[in-house]
Amino acid sequence: MKQSVRFAVVDLETTGSSYKQGDRIIQFGCSFIQNNKVTETIEFKINPERRIAPEIEQLTGVTNEMVEKSPYFSEVAPLIAQLLDSCVFVAHNVDFDFNFLNFELEQAGYEKLQVSAIDTVILSRILLPQESAYSLQALNESMDLGLTKAHDAGEDAQATAYLLLKLINKAETLPQLTLSTLYQLAQNYPFQTDNFFDFILTKQNRAENKNHFYFEGIALKESKIIESSNYRVDKQYPQELSDKKALFENYYEVRPHQLEMMDVIHDYLISSKEEHLAMEAPSGSGKTLAYLLPALYEASEQHPVILSTYSIPLQHQLVEEDIQTLKKILPFDFSIAILKGQSHYVDLEVVVHLLRQGERDQTESVNLSKLLVWLTETNTGDLDEIINENHTHPFWKKVRSTKHHSMISSTIWAEHDFFLRSRQAASKARVIVTNHAFLAHDILSEDSILPKEGYFICDEAHHLFDYFQQVSTSEFSFYAFQNFLDQNFIEKGSFFIREQLEPANMRTKVYYQQLVSNSEYLIEESEKIQHFFTKSFNFNIEDISQGRSFQKEIQLEQLTLRTKRYLQGFSHLFLETFELFQLLLEEVLLIYPELNDESQLFIDDLYETYQRFTDYYHSYQDLNQLILNQKGSKHWISTSNHRLNDQFSIVTYQHDLFEKRIRELFKLDKLIYCSAALEGLEKYYQLYHQESTLRKIIAPSPFNYRKQTKILIPEDLLPVNAVPNKDYEEMLAHYIKMIVESTSQSILILFNSISTLENVYSLIKSDPLFDRRALFAQGIHGTRHRLIRRFRKIDQSVLLGSHSFWEGIDLPGQSLSILVVTRLPFESPQDIWHQIRSQYFTSQKDNSFYTVSLPRAKEKLKQGFGRLIRHPDDKGIMILLDDRFVYSKYSDEIQKAVPSETPIEFIADEDFSKINDFFND
Ligand SMILES: Nc1ncnc2c1ncn2[C@@H]1O[C@H](COP(=O)(O)OP(=O)(O)OP(=O)(O)O)[C@@H](O)[C@H]1O
Numbered sequence: 001m002k003q004s005v006r007f008a009v010v011d012l013e014t015t016g017s018s019y020k021q022g023d024r025i026i027q028f029g030c031s032f033i034q035n036n037k038v039t040e041t042i043e044f045k046i047n048p049e050r051r052i053a054p055e056i057e058q059l060t061g062v063t064n065e066m067v068e069k070s071p072y073f074s075e076v077a078p079l080i081a082q083l084l085d086s087c088v089f090v091a092h093n094v095d096f097d098f099n100f101l102n103f104e105l106e107q108a109g110y111e112k113l114q115v116s117a118i119d120t121v122i123l124s125r126i127l128l129p130q131e132s133a134y135s136l137q138a139l140n141e142s143m144d145l146g147l148t149k150a151h152d153a154g155e156d157a158q159a160t161a162y163l164l165l166k167l168i169n170k171a172e173t174l175p176q177l178t179l180s181t182l183y184q185l186a187q188n189y190p191f192q193t194d195n196f197f198d199f200i201l202t203k204q205n206r207a208e209n210k211n212h213f214y215f216e217g218i219a220l221k222e223s224k225i226i227e228s229s230n231y232r233v234d235k236q237y238p239q240e241l242s243d244k245k246a247l248f249e250n251y252y253e254v255r256p257h258q259l260e261m262m263d264v265i266h267d268y269l270i271s272s273k274e275e276h277l278a279m280e281a282p283s284g285s286g287k288t289l290a291y292l293l294p295a296l297y298e299a300s301e302q303h304p305v306i307l308s309t310y311s312i313p314l315q316h317q318l319v320e321e322d323i324q325t326l327k328k329i330l331p332f333d334f335s336i337a338i339l340k341g342q343s344h345y346v347d348l349e350v351v352v353h354l355l356r357q358g359e360r361d362q363t364e365s366v367n368l369s370k371l372l373v374w375l376t377e378t379n380t381g382d383l384d385e386i387i388n389e390n391h392t393h394p395f396w397k398k399v400r401s402t403k404h405h406s407m408i409s410s411t412i413w414a415e416h417d418f419f420l421r422s423r424q425a426a427s428k429a430r431v432i433v434t435n436h437a438f439l440a441h442d443i444l445s446e447d448s449i450l451p452k453e454g455y456f457i458c459d460e461a462h463h464l465f466d467y468f469q470q471v472s473t474s475e476f477s478f479y480a481f482q483n484f485l486d487q488n489f490i491e492k493g494s495f496f497i498r499e500q501l502e503p504a505n506m507r508t509k510v511y512y513q514q515l516v517s518n519s520e521y522l523i524e525e526s527e528k529i530q531h532f533f534t535k536s537f538n539f540n541i542e543d544i545s546q547g548r549s550f551q552k553e554i555q556l557e558q559l560t561l562r563t564k565r566y567l568q569g570f571s572h573l574f575l576e577t578f579e580l581f582q583l584l585l586e587e588v589l590l591i592y593p594e595l596n597d598e599s600q601l602f603i604d605d606l607y608e609t610y611q612r613f614t615d616y617y618h619s620y621q622d623l624n625q626l627i628l629n630q631k632g633s634k635h636w637i638s639t640s641n642h643r644l645n646d647q648f649s650i651v652t653y654q655h656d657l658f659e660k661r662i663r664e665l666f667k668l669d670k671l672i673y674c675s676a677a678l679e680g681l682e683k684y685y686q687l688y689h690q691e692s693t694l695r696k697i698i699a700p701s702p703f704n705y706r707k708q709t710k711i712l713i714p715e716d717l718l719p720v721n722a723v724p725n726k727d728y729e730e731m732l733a734h735y736i737k738m739i740v741e742s743t744s745q746s747i748l749i750l751f752n753s754i755s756t757l758e759n760v761y762s763l764i765k766s767d768p769l770f771d772r773r774a775l776f777a778q779g780i781h782g783t784r785h786r787l788i789r790r791f792r793k794i795d796q797s798v799l800l801g802s803h804s805f806w807e808g809i810d811l812p813g814q815s816l817s818i819l820v821v822t823r824l825p826f827e828s829p830q831d832i833w834h835q836i837r838s839q840y841f842t843s844q845k846d847n848s849f850y851t852v853s854l855p856r857a858k859e860k861l862k863q864g865f866g867r868l869i870r871h872p873d874d875k876g877i878m879i880l881l882d883d884r885f886v887y888s889k890y891s892d893e894i895q896k897a898v899p900s901e902t903p904i905e906f907i908a909d910e911d912f913s914k915i916n917d918f919f920n921d
Pocket residue numbers: 251252253254255258281282283284285286287288289675676808810812866867870871
């Protein structure tokens with residue numbers, strides 16, 4: 001492509017998405033780019049000679065009236081053809097605009113456009129790997145493309161033109177090797193999108209970023225080797241108020257309660273007492289600063305701070321926000337490492353192998369290209385940087401790191417392996433930020449990474465023991481195992497025997513043949529077992545395929561003699577097959593001493609299969625405890641995966657592993673739990689340790705809840721447990737619309753279940769109220785991260801969220817003033833974890849409703865309420881659409897979830913219009 005090329009960036013608005021079904025163009029927009037500048041933008045409307053549907057009028061702002069006097073397409077066709085002549089056609093989803101336009105041109109008796117076309121959606125996916133969404137609006141939000149009126153052809157075309165310029169600039173900075181590979185991978189992209197890379201490659205004086213090096217055919221970002229520093233803080237912790245004030249200046253307010261928390265934590269860290277500290281303080285009171293600041297003053301090479309929180313987004317929030325501010329105010333520097341489970345990191349060796357393989361489809365090419373661009377900019381190799389929550393393509397599973405570190409250490413990959421590097425960084429960092437799942441796993445691992453000596457801080461600690469339970473659990477799916485056998489032994493089997501094992505000895509072939517026939521037999525047996533289970537547990541496959549979940553505990557007595565016999569037979573055959581595979585692997589390694597590239601791929605494949613087989617083996621061993629009637633293990637049949645191809649799994653929970661983990665945790669020298677709700681914690685200490693070793697401190701609140709907050713409960717609510725779901729959802733929709741109508745504040749609406757959220761969203765989304773208010777729903781409008789960002793940014797928006805939206809998110813000031821709780825957050829009694837906890841505490845002779853269900857609902861409600869007030873100047877109303885809060889036998893107890901000073905009022909429908917008065921007082 002010539003450097004003097006003129007890009008015509010086009011956007012069309014149409015009556016609908018299908019020209020084949022008679023849809024027509026109603027607006028044409030085009031921006032021209034030459035010599036790296038947008039030179040001109042034109043826009044005009046076109047009479048489509050048919051009615052424009054109201055929703056299209058609403059979406060595009062182009063009405064029937066507007067186009068009545070506009071020219072027909074046949075009249076503007078020569079102009080369009082002339083404008084686009086000898087340009088390169090560019091569009092955001094070029095498939096749509098290019099084909100639509102060509103169809104209309106042909107219909108009008110003109111020739112199709114004889115120009116190249118390139119697509120900015122694909123280019124954005126590749127060149128902007130860290131974006132979480134690629135619609136023009138999403139990119140405009142994060143990159144500021146100047147788009148103020150989306151779905152206006154002129155504005156969209158211009159925004160796409162600015163996007164193209166940014167893409168060109170970004171591509172220019174890439175290493176030559178990466179660009180050449182991208183060009184090769186682009187060969188099967190739609191239209192001539194590959195020409196874009198040719199255009200960049202032939203540019204003179206590219207502004208290539210030199211901060212990279214080449215390794216095994218890929219370009220990686222040059223990373224700093226973390227040296228073990230002689231870090232020592234010779235600064236003393238600021239004991240005096242004046243010292244703290246001086247430190248906080250320009251960054252933090254002086255909040256007396258917070259300073260007290262800090263001093264308590266500091267005293268604890270330097271004391272020699274053998275105890276753990278539980279710091280319960282209201283949400284939003286500023287716990288993060290209160291524990292981090294003293295801990296950083298005390299951290300040393302031998303005693304780093306190990307900070308664990310409950311989710312990955314919170315891990316990032318801590319590092320990217322809280323710790324960054326502390327870096328600015330503290331008079332010393334400190335190193336930080338984020339530590340996550342191994343599968344979060346990319347496996348470079350797999351990437352290189354995938355690149356060397358010839359055949360791939362378009363999705364794989366785009367994903368691989370995106371990965372290569374990201375490798376030139378990532379310091380961490382943490383795939384969370386590029387994979388948003390909805391990324392389910394198998395490609396992303398393939399490139400995750402899974403090999404045991406001992407298998408990598410002795411290879412050429414060791415030096416650049418991201419997981420090994422993260423371990424190394426953690427061993428040298430002053431602050432290790434991890435998550436509860438990692439901590440729970442690591443604490444009992446033979447291969448533990450986290451130091452045992454250090455200052456352990458568990459934030460959102462009320463979740464910690466849930467993770468201890470979860471990692472003491474495994475899951476075995478017969479269906480997934482069948483697939484594994486089918487794909488790896490039966491399908492690949494004959495090919496391997498014929499092609500790869502050709503030079504092999506007879507024994508290897510016999511092993512493989514035996515493996516194939518064992519697999520066939522295992523699949524047959526597995527089918528039967530699934531059948532018996534399905535019958536014994538009386539669940540309906542149709543329900544499952546429709547995503548309805550089913551979870552039930554399995555008792556050995558419930559299984560028929562036949563099922564038990566089949567399970568035993570299956571176990572023997574499973575073991576035999578696993579051993580056979582180990583023999584085969586050993587044999588293959590012996591006969592391939594000199595590896596060429598191809599046989600190396602074969603061996604890698606076998607290794608990967610071995611690893612997956614080992615995982616199945618372990619989870620099956622756990623399941624096997626069912627037949628052995630092993631004490632301490634519990635088994636559930638579960639269809640909670642909501643996946644057709646995973647019809648049911650057997651979940652095994654091992655209580656002894658859970659207890660071992662707890663005991664290990666209790667051995668730690670310095671451990672601080674922080675949360676707004678630590679009610680359940682002492683119970684564990686009473687059960688597993690001596691009570692005296694936990695010191696609990698309840699920090700007072702810095703907020704004036706009487707003035708700052710209020711709870712409203714509508715007078716005429718339907719009883720949530722006594723009405724059909726549909727009526728309940730309609731009631732929610734009714735109140736939500738009323739609330740949205742009566743206030744211009746931003747509103748967060750919390751649900752207990754995703755399906756209720758989705759149904760209520762469907763009921764309200766088309767209401768004209770949302771023509772002027774942004775409405776976002778979890779699972780529908782992008783990732784959690786993005787939803788929160790948009791909610792914070794857009795005034796008066798309404799956000800529907802469940803689960804993780806109840807806690808952790810920081811929405812200070814105006815970004816949240818009204819919180820709607822649709823239902824008291826009791827866990828579903830069906831939930832496996834709920835059942836485990838209930839049974840556990842019931843076996844301790846407690847009533848599980850009062851020891852498990854209610855405290856947990858209180859904890860969650862407390863967290864939800866905590867979203868409202870994040871600052872002494874904030875004001876917020878919680879509207880509760882569940883009157884069990886006041887009319888139930890446990891109402892006194894559940895009300896303790898909110899501060900006692902918060903006024904609770906009933907509200908009649910006609911008084912909703914006065915909600916706003918609270919904010920004006
Ligand atoms: N001294 C301070 N001055 C100004 N802002 C502060 C101060 N301390 C904390 N904040 C801010 O107050 C908000 C709440 O702080 P933080 O997230 O630490 O609360 P928290 O107690 O951990 O709440 P939650 O339990 O809900 O997570 C954050 O936006 C934080 O930056």
